[in-house]
Amino acid sequence: MGMSIPQYLGQMDIRKGVVGLATGAGFIYLLYKAIRAGIKCQPPLYTASPICIARLAVERERHGRDSGELRRLLNSLEHKQDEYAKSMILHSITRCVYLLEAEASSCTTDDISLVGSMLDDKDNSVKIQALNTLKAFSGIRKFRLKIQVQAIRLLSYLAQKNDLLYDILNCQVHSNFLNLFQSTQPGSLLFEVLVFAERLSEGRNSPHYRAVRWHYNEQSLHEALFGDESRLADRLLALVIHPEEEVQIQACRVIVSLQCSQDVGVRPSSCRPSHSYFNSGE
Template identity: 65%
Template structure:
């Protein structure tokens, strides 16, 4: 009987111990979560000017995808970086109180002096950060400052060219400088087509994708089209994405569409449509294919009988022996919804010409999806 009386007490003790252990475990897990969050904060403001400035690679660094954290720089480079960050913070604080820090003007003035390649690269990198972070000071700059930065594109050192391209891109976010920066478009296209450097390709293409290209650069675009197509077929995803974005924009220009479609491509070009490709690249490639399909189906383009070489982009995508249809059907079940939707859009654009609205029905075409497929 005594044993029976003791059981409720023992059960209460056990419940208390279990509750205490559970509570302690929960507190410990919460502590671990907070500690991990402090050590590794996600980029909540990836679109903010500060985050954009942090993404700009320093001289000697490679451009890293947004998913990959930029490694810390130690030694002399780290000291330079810490100093630059400290000065930027001071400049931001002064601007917040309505005072011109003068930091951007000092950097531009120092760029005019004779400097070695590394120093020029560091100055340009700091200017880029200041343009993103100190918008009011950047707006007070002049076209002469843009010309000064543009002159760095003629430097012999590639790292200086890359940093100058990054700086021009930063300034291109300010509307009043866009016309002046457009004057350097031909030079940027020349650099992209004559120097095989992935970092330079990324910096140059990002700049070109940041503003509408004027008509006077179209002749130069025709000359560099093979180089753009080679970058697209390279193995460096960041450069590929930037190249395909530019080509997608150019595909909407009537006077450039044939030059794109007749451009020589590798025999394995359709590998870009494989489901194993990164989703970001696949999506851009599908947008490119849709715009090409719409362009070649437009009444303006179909009014002329065009001839294409056997190894052209047109034959790879829309030729009688093209396997594009198989690739598109495989992408309809891709894990990423954006890719699925874009693949369906390409299929629809291949089925019917763009002027279907003024016709009673879609006429027969050479699409691989006809005949019940």
């Protein structure tokens, strides 16, 4: 059975949130100018705040000392809260990160992990607020890599859903998207983007997906990875000799998946012919 309309709209909001997170602060090319960057919040529910964060920001600028508000909010997030309270707290944390940047910079990767754990919450509004908070934290350089692995992992999960696969593949990406597959990237990030590529390739191989002739825009993620002009094959071959074994193995898994897609005839007009991939003569 398919999802109900409210469930589908919830998934749409979460996907837009992931897209917004992935493009936030210019720290990653993933899904650049995608479906629509940004997160749909619910202002009537979350505009109220027990402390005026803007006033705290002014006072900090004037007196040069931490307000302690961001730490208080993060500590309160660790305690068991209902969905409404968690959403309110996350919304306030997001405002603090933007307005109290110096205090946000003193946070730790454990704080980022705590916010990231909210992505597993059963309530969609909590997930969306968590994505909004992570997007705010992504503006701080030291947290970008940590947040990238989380964003791509969530995209990999969404890519396994049949009703979201086309939307993800048709998202617009930056022309430098394949830089994510360069061997100079951290091994942990490379592994996650390779898993993401494999999940997308497997999705294209499924009977459900092959039953329809899909059309993609020229700047889509599909074209970047599987199109006629894609250089993914070159990047994958270079990663087969990567010093980290898990990256080597995952690169090989993507290569096998791509070859399988050609063997079963997944060759829409925008896909590369089989001789273009991994041909030893090229």
